[in-house]
Amino acid sequence: MNGDDTQVLQAKIHDALARGTRLQIEGGGSKSFYGQTITGEVLSTQRHRGIINYESTELVLTARGGTPLSEVETALAKHNQMLPFEPPHFGDAATLGGTIACGLSGPRRPYVGAARDYVLGCRVLTGKGDVLHFGGEVMKNVAGYDVARLMTGAMGTLGVLLDISLKILPQPANEVTLGLDMSPDEALQAMNHWAGQPVPLSAAVHDGSSLMMRLSGAASAVAHAQQLIGGEPFANSKDYWLSIREHTHPFFNDTRPLWRLSLAPAHPPLKLEGDTLLDWGGAQRWMLSSESPEAIRHAVEEAGGHATLFSPHEINADIFQPLPGGLKQLHQRLKHAFDPDGILNPGRMYPDM
Amino acid sequence: MSEHELDTHHTRKLLAGQLSRFLPAEAVLTTEEDLRPYECDGLSAYHRLPLMAVLPETIEQVQAVLQLCQRENVPVVARGAGTGLSGGALPLSNGVLLSLAKFNRILEVDPINRTARVEPGVRNQAISEAVASHDLFYAPDPSSQIACTIGGNVAENSGGVHCLKYGLTVHNVLQVKLLTIEGEALTLGGSGLDAPGYDLLALMNGSEGMLGIITEITVRLLPRPQQTRVIMAGYNDIAHAGEAVGAIIAAGIIPAGLEMMDNPAIRAAEAFVHAGYPEEAAAILLCELDGTDEEVNEQSTQVEQLLHHSGASTLRVAHDAEEQLLLWKGRKAAFPAVGRISPDYYCMDGTIPRKRLPEVLTRIGEMSKEYGLPVANVFHAGDGNLHPLILYDANQPGELERTEELGGKILELCVEVGGTITGEHGVGIEKINQMCVQFKPVELEYFHAVKESFDPDHLLNPGKAVPTLHRCAEFGAMHVHHGELPHPELERF
Numbered sequence: 089m090n091g092d093d094t095q096v097l098q099a100k101i102h103d104a105l106a107r108g109t110r111l112q113i114e115g116g117g118s119k120s121f122y123g124q125t126i127t128g129e130v131l132s133t134q135r136h137r138g139i140i141n142y143e144s145t146e147l148v149l150t151a152r153g154g155t156p157l158s159e160v161e162t163a164l165a166k167h168n169q170m171l172p173f174e175p176p177h178f179g180d181a182a183t184l185g186g187t188i189a190c191g192l193s194g195p196r197r198p199y200v201g202a203a204r205d206y207v208l209g210c211r212v213l214t215g216k217g218d219v220l221h222f223g224g225e226v227m228k229n230v231a232g233y234d235v236a237r238l239m240t241g242a243m244g245t246l247g248v249l250l251d252i253s254l255k256i257l258p259q260p261a262n263e264v265t266l267g268l269d270m271s272p273d274e275a276l277q278a279m280n281h282w283a284g285q286p287v288p289l290s291a292a293v294h295d296g297s298s299l300m301m302r303l304s305g306a307a308s309a310v311a312h313a314q315q316l317i318g319g320e321p322f323a324n325s326k327d328y329w330l331s332i333r334e335h336t337h338p339f340f341n342d343t344r345p346l347w348r349l350s351l352a353p354a355h356p357p358l359k360l361e362g363d364t365l366l367d368w369g370g371a372q373r374w375m376l377s378s379e380s381p382e383a384i385r386h387a388v389e390e391a392g393g394h395a396t397l398f399s400p401h402e403i404n405a406d407i408f409q410p411l412p413g414g415l416k417q418l419h420q421r422l423k424h425a426f427d428p429d430g431i432l433n434p435g436r437m438y439p440d441m
Numbered sequence: 442m443s444e445h446e447l448d449t450h451h452t453r454k455l456l457a458g459q460l461s462r463f464l465p466a467e468a469v470l471t472t473e474e475d476l477r478p479y480e481c482d483g484l485s486a487y488h489r490l491p492l493m494a495v496l497p498e499t500i501e502q503v504q505a506v507l508q509l510c511q512r513e514n515v516p517v518v519a520r521g522a523g524t525g526l527s528g529g530a531l532p533l534s535n536g537v538l539l540s541l542a543k544f545n546r547i548l549e550v551d552p553i554n555r556t557a558r559v560e561p562g563v564r565n566q567a568i569s570e571a572v573a574s575h576d577l578f579y580a581p582d583p584s585s586q587i588a589c590t591i592g593g594n595v596a597e598n599s600g601g602v603h604c605l606k607y608g609l610t611v612h613n614v615l616q617v618k619l620l621t622i623e624g625e626a627l628t629l630g631g632s633g634l635d636a637p638g639y640d641l642l643a644l645m646n647g648s649e650g651m652l653g654i655i656t657e658i659t660v661r662l663l664p665r666p667q668q669t670r671v672i673m674a675g676y677n678d679i680a681h682a683g684e685a686v687g688a689i690i691a692a693g694i695i696p697a698g699l700e701m702m703d704n705p706a707i708r709a710a711e712a713f714v715h716a717g718y719p720e721e722a723a724a725i726l727l728c729e730l731d732g733t734d735e736e737v738n739e740q741s742t743q744v745e746q747l748l749h750h751s752g753a754s755t756l757r758v759a760h761d762a763e764e765q766l767l768l769w770k771g772r773k774a775a776f777p778a779v780g781r782i783s784p785d786y787y788c789m790d791g792t793i794p795r796k797r798l799p800e801v802l803t804r805i806g807e808m809s810k811e812y813g814l815p816v817a818n819v820f821h822a823g824d825g826n827l828h829p830l831i832l833y834d835a836n837q838p839g840e841l842e843r844t845e846e847l848g849g850k851i852l853e854l855c856v857e858v859g860g861t862i863t864g865e866h867g868v869g870i871e872k873i874n875q876m877c878v879q880f881k882p883v884e885l886e887y888f889h890a891v892k893e894s895f896d897p898d899h900l901l902n903p904g905k906a907v908p909t910l911h912r913c914a915e916f917g918a919m920h921v922h923h924g925e926l927p928h929p930e931l932e933r934f
Binding site: 143144145146147148167168191197198201202204205214218220221222224225226227228229230231232233234235237238240241242246257258259260261280283284285286287288305306307308309311312313350351352353354355368371372391392393394396408409410411414415418419421422424425426437438 | 551552553554555556575576577597598600604605608609611612621625626627628629631632633634635636637638639640641643644646647648652664665666667687688690691693694695732733734735736738739740792793794795796821823824825826859860861862863864865866867868872876879880881883884887888890891892893894895906907
């Protein structure tokens, strides 16, 4: 089942260029809800799969884009290692390529870094049909522009991610989750207070009624921090963090549009109607709200942040915060450099890209 | 005056006149005496006087400089403290050297959100000093941190001895404000942890002044660890030292710093600072652990056992801050220590997959013999970043050229074993030929396209970091015919 499908994929790009066809890149389809709904011939990465290189003591893994995310995580777990950015799957079929293309990160993100922070290199197939290799399999590499990180979160609009090299980390020796009942305002204060202290914090969420903080590290350090912070150790902590990461927590079971707000972590709650779950120690806020997209976008912009319409797409609005003029032009020029005919996921991120 | 000199003289006069409309007289330098300090950066083997240097102090002035240069088609080279080691800030004789030294203010420290907003000319270490009262620090610590500026750090994506655990500059910058060559202000990143659209913030890190002029940076601050501990282990076999590094990581421990030195580096450092290194050892490892008191105690016991089992011939744990400093001093003084035993040295900066270290060191040893130039090796062992120091004497005719050739061979070896030609010093002008070895022509074309998206006329630091395909073709030819002088257009000591 594992195999290198580069040539087939490349031929399909050449064919699409010749026929002027728009392509919709798809791995497992688990994140097809994310971004603008687009039409186009499906370019599947499913046959381009398999782990190419993994040596646990080098802390590097390279795998093909179509490799199931679960396969990668299982291989790492055998060596007590993990993808540090705790990526959400949003479905069993999630692939590594889709994960990096969407650039989403889970609850551990503010304390260890995002998907883009762990991307060391990639092999990419551009909209011109060129196969390029940027970055590498080493931790430190400043040769050439950091195109591998540029690809992360670009939603396939700059190229098809063929192979991806990631830095990985050991799983923490111990984890404890503490629950403390408090209001959102108190939680924002507490999350940011502890993030500034030398405690091994690895997640902090306020889900409406309780602040949940996860500690990860050496047993003695976790135990000591637990004493400092107080609160009740939470028994089902693995399931809890999974429910936050995968949006299966009851909070997300709602019919209102779900917005993702990205703000300075200690920013006070925005004055918008709706319910909010604070994640990432306050830096990522999930908001269920029927307020108009304009009102939401205006409020986050005033606060120095940005908002993403995460789901659903029934309302007629941009998915991502619109870019100011100069940045928009720069995006269009970069898109043109990698995909001059606009055949790769056109419109998935922004309407005219 | 030759025709060329007349041209230069004319352009300088014309530009200086226009610059004086918006810059005070003392901010425009045109005489040879005034320009001499800007002729090179930390890579002093390459030097050249700029057409002129400007030292603006407001963003509007920088904007006006860029707009003028774009209109007149004059290239611009940005410069911070000039401590870079790859010639990234080497001036152009037909270009304006844009010093950002006057942008040296810390604009805002936000201890709650754990960020600092600073101007690009702020020194790296000044940030940690300014936030120390909040028990916070800025993690990336390149060895030039007393002098180097944060703007230069972003331009080079600088590392340091602690980046295995804390990351490079790119991992610790939240927002960058910049001016394009058109003088347009752009903000990349934001006050949160990400921004909409493409990750242009990541692209800006390590772009070597080729995409825009940075005017403001917001960095992420971390809580200062409660405790640090340094452990030194000596080895009779360098392969065992390499295995020890693998064993520490396999045990799930990510040390704050993990450094290795080979015998020539140990001897040079020991003779210089008397750190108590075992002079007969083939290699030493320095392992720094940090975290809470409990964490450090627990991990220290584990690491000592691992080092013991991996065949360490000597083992020493620094028990107080003074002893820790002494153990680090030898490592941090390794470059000047080598400078004491050789008239000149040339510092390389490749990264390799760590497991290939014994093989790479053996081959560097063979090449060192072949070229008759001693090499001492200092290694950021945790992340595979190797700094071979080639010892040479620039006064011996041809020795610098042979040194550069050997250096180039070492970098090509790094690429061959799956590594890269530069881990943290940047390509600049120094490794521009080796870019042709690491990247295929089509990849270089895309790099040029990225640059053109920002700077269509190639006016920002042109000729650095990414070679033209023409240059690579010439370099390929040069490879066949050894003995030709690389970079014939450059002046030399």
